[in-house]
Amino acid sequence: MDAERIFEIELELLVEAIYQRYQYDFRQYSRHSLRRRLARAQEQFQCRSLSQLQERLLREPALFPRLLDYLTVPTTELFRDPAYFLALRRHVVPYLRTYPSVKIWVAGCSTGEEAYSLAIVLAEEGLLDKTVLYATDINPRSIETARQGIYRADAVREASGNYRAAGGRGSLADYYSAAYDSVRFDPALARNVVFADHSLATDAVFAEVHLVSCRNVLIYFDRSLQDRAFSLFHDALVRQGFLGLGAKETVLLSDHKDQFEVISQDARIFRKR
Amino acid sequence: MNYPNPSHRDPQPAWWLLAIIAGFECAVFALDLLTPAGAAAHILYFLPIVFAVRQSWPNAVLYIAALASVFAIFTHLNAPAGSSTFIAVFNRGIGIFTIWCVAFLVRQVIVTRNDIERQGWLRGTQTELGVAVRGELSVEEFAERALGFLAERLGAKVGALYVREDDGNRLVRAAGYAFDARQSAMPASYRFGEGLVGQVAIEGRPMQVDDVPAGYLSISSGLGAARPCCLLLAPLTAEGEIRGIVELGFLGAAPAVAGPLLLKVSEMLGMGIQTAQYQRRLAELLAESQQQAEELQAQQEELSALNEELEQQNRALKESQVRLENQQAELEQSNQRLEEQTRSLERQKRELLQAQHELQNKTGELERASRYKSEFLANMSHELRTPLNSALILSKLLAENRPGNLTEEQIKYAETIYTAGNDLLTLINDVLDLAKVEAGRLEVSPEPFALTQLLGALEQTFQPLARDKGLSFQVVVDADIPSEVTSDRKRLEQVLKNFLANAFKFTEKGHITLRAYRDGERLALSVEDTGIGIPDEQQEAVFEPFHQGDGSISRRFGGTGLGLSISRELAQLLGGEISVQSTPGEGSTFTLFLPLTPSERVPAPVRAEAELVDETAGADVAPTSTAAVSFSFEDDREQAGTPGRRILIVEDDEAFAKILLDLAREMGFQGLVAPTAEEAQALIVRHAPSAIVLDIRLPDHSGLALLEQLKSDPASRHIPVHVVSVEDFAATARRMGAVGYMLKPVKRDALVQAFEALQQRLEQTLKRVLVVEDDPAQRESIVSLIAGEDVQIESVASAEEALERLSSNVYDCMVMDLSLPAMSGYELLAELSKTDSPYSYPPVIVYTGRDLSREEEERLRRYSSSIIVKGARSPERLLSEVTLFLHRVETELPPERQKMLRELRSREEVLEGARLLLVDDDVRNLFALTSALEPHGAIIEIARNGREALLKLDTAPDIDLVLMDIMMPEMNGYEAMRAIRAQERFRKLPIIALTAKAMRDDQDSCLEAGASDYLAKPIELDRLLSLLRVWLSSRRSF
């Protein structure tokens, strides 16, 4: 049996082991991505094989948070894909305005940049005060970062171009205070943000929301898990609620294609029928 | 829409029309027969022929023409002679000819018309088929619809449609019509050239099979199966390429239109199949490219994650480089410092070595000196005493002045020399004694002797001195002092003498008392004086060698100051100790304590120490050793059981366990002995003892823990437990349900009493309840509520009466009001829970008519776990509490009371009137929960987040339970729960957390934050209701 096949077997066993030991469910994640991430983790933890990694994981709970950082790719940035935020302003915000109070779910918020971007958009649109944002993720360390709202200054400065491209009305610097080489977002932005641990793979709907923004999370899932996520979103959304996805994601090729209509194909914004 | 039957499209004779035409023809024939020749009646033969144009069978015209010809010829031959034969023949000839011409013409018309009609039908059908298969269909859906349409239109009874897969030469069945299991067993695919289907695919032409081979398609219905008579297979093509084959089976012959129709739609269906296949492929490609796009995106993200990681590492590296540089600089600095330090260290080391060396020398010197001292002392004893002896004897002689030649003055000198010499001797003896004690060379030899004798001797010795000094001296001996004690008489005397000597030395006026009395298990010998006393800070110092209360004192009173040091050492050797109590200016009392039983002398201090350690550690800390304890004697566990007469003794001290066992046997019990809590539990399960005597300190568990377990398990709750221990946990144990409590050491009488109480308890099958209530009406109603055949209720109106009953009786339960005349309920409870209270202390139910303040409630909880405030529902609650304490099985209750209890427990009851605070920001949830809970009588308060919840709890403090969502704005559920729990008054408020998380850890975080319980979303109403029941009921019975 060749090494690759063995690696695959080990991979399956490992994700099962993680599930049993820590109840984090990676069993339905895209195999390609998992393979790469685990290979990297194996290398970083200096394990001879995934089996060895598995043994250590089972016995050393302290190792798991570190592995989680490899398994959950935390890549994100402020106003990532500015067109998305622009489209939100154009197509979604006017509808949100019609509700007496608004709820938004940012699923897979990673370290919080997306949530803060949304909060800024809402603040500029005068909606922030009546909005509750749920920002959820499975990586507790990411959530903690998000909760603190402290980011590297250079990364935030780089985002001001995106901010303007997203229709920003002022200056991004209005929303944070800088110290040394870090910036801290105005806590007022996060006053109505609920950062919480929630897994699209195992957990249930927790609230009724008007907009779900789940970007660049589904790309790590296989088809059936994507479908699970879509049905969560469908259940969570009010009728005529909005679903925003990442630049390379779509609901149209899933089993739920008939339950959503396209609002903006380019910005990947859909609406529950 | 009603589809015309396809058979109409076939040229079938319309028989009725033909019959009319034939009739008409016969009429013409008759007319022709009757009319004379020459009359051109046969012209009329045209009419039926022309008429035949109405029907659609082309050849019918020819048959009619033939008949007309036959008729015409026949009538001609039989015609009466008339016109010229030639003309007639000619006429008829022309007529017949014309008939045939017309007939052919008419036939042509019919054929053409039929053709047009068929073409029209074919076209129409094709259009309809087009409509039927319109839309974005999958290949299967397309095949299904097309086949269904064709079979229905052509009247086929069975059919299948095969589709060519991906330009290969396989045909796969994509749809079946009236297919049944047998046919599904047939191959679902054919290669080109394989079977009829494959054959048609190769030939590219329709094929009709009239002799259907066996084992081929068959028609089946509920009535049976038949082989079709005729099979029609036709290719479906697109741009000349085979895309599929349709196969239809008919019961009779295939309709003629079938072939043409299939030919006609072949291209359309072929194209349709191709399109569907293209579409499918397209969708697949789309999905694939979507997946690839996602995969690419994922890869990109991973890459940037990797990048980020690397950057971070880079940053960390840079940082650590900077740090390293700093450290380097620091290191260099500290290096210098280190060098300096090293140097100074070396210096110090040298000095140290030197000092050590010196020390060694000194030690040597000291040792030598000590040896010299010992030698010196030993020598001195001899060298000093010998001359001193002579000095004493001689000075004494001198002082007696026998020859009478000395002056008063000289006699005095001689006496002074004698006293001084005596003092010197005492000093020398003391110094020697101390040296011996310190060297451990002093030995004690205990033996029994009469204490009074010793005391008498002392009295005699010191009485004269007292008289001399004008002091009163008394020896007092208590009555309970044993006449004989065992100790080292000489040493004892030495100590007492020292006490007395001191007392006389330091007392100028007043009295001195030597007293012997009993102090628990010890003998106390005290010397009390009214002398100058010793200040507090010096009381310890007086025991130091060469020390006296005050430097000046020694000068005034003389003495060596060694006496007390020696006394203390001696007391220790005798197994006792010395204590001093003194007030400066008023006097001192020195007391020597000695053990009464000298055998305990050695272990005594050790044990005292051990107990001290344990007591500070608290009740729950059991000695760590859990080594199996087993006793040398056997208990009664192997004997056949006498139900109700088994006592379990839980005690790890073998001697005491044996005493208890013997006593139990003596009193007619069977005794089981368990040295550990674990074994006790095993024995309880196996032997079901009827009573338990429990030691609190056990090697494995604390006995209190065992008691708690016993009392919380319904199976063992009823077993009376009597607690015996050295520790004082009486109140706790009583509250936990112990029937009695004794402190070690226990007298035999007390033990007997305890066993008697247990026995009484066991023999008492009637349950006894004491009701303490001053209001007669209330008392009556309580009594009638809990009355039953097996319950004996005694009621009293005051706390005093209650105490009186409790002093002589054991009750299973006491129901009491708080406000009683004279002694209040609180005082009654306080009295009962005293450690040495002479009263039995049954479980108490407080049944009060007034609301209790928080403090009152807290105070009460110490005595009673069930407090009932009178109200609409209180009688049921009282009954259920009493039942609990009486351990009555529910079915033994009188029926109507059973019903009362059941109603009390009925499920909705708990929710009735319960105030629930619902904390959730989700309107949908709020609505759902409110509408689910309100019908059960719950009163719902709502808060939208943690902060509001806290406010609500402040403004509506009588909330019974909180349902707490976790994910909320402003203040989330965890924070809210922590804030609630931080308030003392909400410590026990049940909080059920609601969360969407499915992880087990999450449950823990909820509980950690203060949730009483946990429910996962989406909420199942049944689970929620049962949780509510649990938590609401537990709250009410608190």
Ligand SMILES: C[S@@+](CC[C@H](N)C(=O)[O-])C[C@H]1O[C@@H](n2cnc3c(N)ncnc32)[C@H](O)[C@@H]1O
């Ligand atoms: C690449 S980040 C996307 C961040 C952000 N949404 C954006 O587009 O900038 C993907 C995030 O999804 C999270 N994630 C992965 N599996 C998840 C799951 N089952 N449920 C919720 N979040 C998940 C990961 O922890 C990670 O933070």
